Amino acid sequence: MNITLEQAEKIIVAAKSKSSELNTKMNIAIVDSGANLIAFARMDGAWLGSLDISIKKAKTARFFDMDTGIIGELSQPGGSLYNIEHSNNGLITFPGGIPIKDADGNVIGAIGVSGSTVENDHAVAKAGTEVI
Amino acid sequence: MNITLEQAEKIIVAAKSKSSELNTKMNIAIVDSGANLIAFARMDGAWLGSLDISIKKAKTARFFDMDTGIIGELSQPGGSLYNIEHSNNGLITFPGGIPIKDADGNVIGAIGVSGSTVENDHAVAKAGTEVI
Amino acid sequence: MNITLEQAEKIIVAAKSKSSELNTKMNIAIVDSGANLIAFARMDGAWLGSLDISIKKAKTARFFDMDTGIIGELSQPGGSLYNIEHSNNGLITFPGGIPIKDADGNVIGAIGVSGSTVENDHAVAKAGTEVI
Amino acid sequence: MNITLEQAEKIIVAAKSKSSELNTKMNIAIVDSGANLIAFARMDGAWLGSLDISIKKAKTARFFDMDTGIIGELSQPGGSLYNIEHSNNGLITFPGGIPIKDADGNVIGAIGVSGSTVENDHAVAKAGTEVI
Numbered sequence: 001m002n003i004t005l006e007q008a009e010k011i012i013v014a015a016k017s018k019s020s021e022l023n024t025k026m027n028i029a030i031v032d033s034g035a036n037l038i039a040f041a042r043m044d045g046a047w048l049g050s051l052d053i054s055i056k057k058a059k060t061a062r063f064f065d066m067d068t069g070i071i072g073e074l075s076q077p078g079g080s081l082y083n084i085e086h087s088n089n090g091l092i093t094f095p096g097g098i099p100i101k102d103a104d105g106n107v108i109g110a111i112g113v114s115g116s117t118v119e120n121d122h123a124v125a126k127a128g129t130e131v132i
Numbered sequence: 133m134n135i136t137l138e139q140a141e142k143i144i145v146a147a148k149s150k151s152s153e154l155n156t157k158m159n160i161a162i163v164d165s166g167a168n169l170i171a172f173a174r175m176d177g178a179w180l181g182s183l184d185i186s187i188k189k190a191k192t193a194r195f196f197d198m199d200t201g202i203i204g205e206l207s208q209p210g211g212s213l214y215n216i217e218h219s220n221n222g223l224i225t226f227p228g229g230i231p232i233k234d235a236d237g238n239v240i241g242a243i244g245v246s247g248s249t250v251e252n253d254h255a256v257a258k259a260g261t262e263v264i
Numbered sequence: 265m266n267i268t269l270e271q272a273e274k275i276i277v278a279a280k281s282k283s284s285e286l287n288t289k290m291n292i293a294i295v296d297s298g299a300n301l302i303a304f305a306r307m308d309g310a311w312l313g314s315l316d317i318s319i320k321k322a323k324t325a326r327f328f329d330m331d332t333g334i335i336g337e338l339s340q341p342g343g344s345l346y347n348i349e350h351s352n353n354g355l356i357t358f359p360g361g362i363p364i365k366d367a368d369g370n371v372i373g374a375i376g377v378s379g380s381t382v383e384n385d386h387a388v389a390k391a392g393t394e395v396i
Numbered sequence: 397m398n399i400t401l402e403q404a405e406k407i408i409v410a411a412k413s414k415s416s417e418l419n420t421k422m423n424i425a426i427v428d429s430g431a432n433l434i435a436f437a438r439m440d441g442a443w444l445g446s447l448d449i450s451i452k453k454a455k456t457a458r459f460f461d462m463d464t465g466i467i468g469e470l471s472q473p474g475g476s477l478y479n480i481e482h483s484n485n486g487l488i489t490f491p492g493g494i495p496i497k498d499a500d501g502n503v504i505g506a507i508g509v510s511g512s513t514v515e516n517d518h519a520v521a522k523a524g525t526e527v528i
Binding site: 175 | 400401404405428430432433434435436437438439440444447
Binding site for chain 1: 268269272273296298300301302303304305306307308312315
């Protein structure tokens, strides 16, 4: 159960389209079920620092099979997962990372988007996952 | 005074059994008195991101000879050990890591468990230490 | 003077096509003039270990504006650049990385390909650069 | 297509048995198809430095779906893959890492063994793979 490159590229097309609709410039990363990069695109003029963030968001979403923003709620000071970001060579736990599931609900990979507000990042990631 | 592989494997059997009883899927890491990995098991379907966390919990517990959750109370903003997680290539300071002691109370290693809530992680780690 | 995402994606299409023609499965990475990843694709079934190698080849080619294989000739024992691979968080200096130039000969980025013999890696990278 | 923990633990039992037969003390690491650690055992008295080597051998074997020693023949000075060891956060390319295949020949993971001569390391790894 693993995402294919064809699926990953279809997701990137959809994410780029949503990003343009929102008038943003995004870094878009797709990882497979082993949390390894399968496809990536950085839109012209997108923040350079968001390159690594988008990849870390995708990995984080697959590492725990949940939206990155959910982990971020638990990793706050006093929260049960405080400073979990120090694991796995650096997690990113604000919104923009979402697991990708097949028709049967199996996690086959994840998308990570970075380049704008976390609301926009999440919206673009969501638009990407919806084509599967 | 060092944990043996036979002891470590007995601990993993107990931890897996407790994990199944709680209907969870865990990563279970055992380190020796030198804080080096001696045994490890990732249950089928356990979170990938918890692999590194379980090892870091075990190391953290042995680094300071105390439960990881205790350190986490001191590493909060304003606390005396604020952001201690930046040391040692990354500590994990929420519950799930427990020192392992011999009959005389000497620390001979530590266990780290990750894959569910911190309460479950701690319960599984505790079940592991109790067979020694 | 920087490669655009549209150009990078065109290069990836050409590289994938050449790879299929050679009956190989490749990791294909494109970096911009700042040596930062702009686009990436891992073909289904390609070696996992070639992911990092393809990115390092692209970076190496842009770091020194020459084919990676040329650097590899100079980095041998006794050579003038012996063990240069230790710099920049790891270089890869065997063939498969090629600078990408615009019509005026300016370097606007680089491609790195990994997944087969170094001869095939280089051929696929070359096919990619030829569409610009 | 992924190795199960039960399979990985059976492999470790076989590898420990072969190691004892050879009068050696080994570090034995098993990774899954995503090159992530699934099980590990360090025999009492085994070299500490071999812990990391065993894990890197297992990852290297899965990264390229071949015995680690084969890569080592190509990564010598003047060889086509010279200094490939700088990729993927460090490869180990001498014998002791072997891919694990299912009955249909699909790679489902890999084993890495370190703690003695490379001949013994390889023999123990091979004994491990043979129980699948």
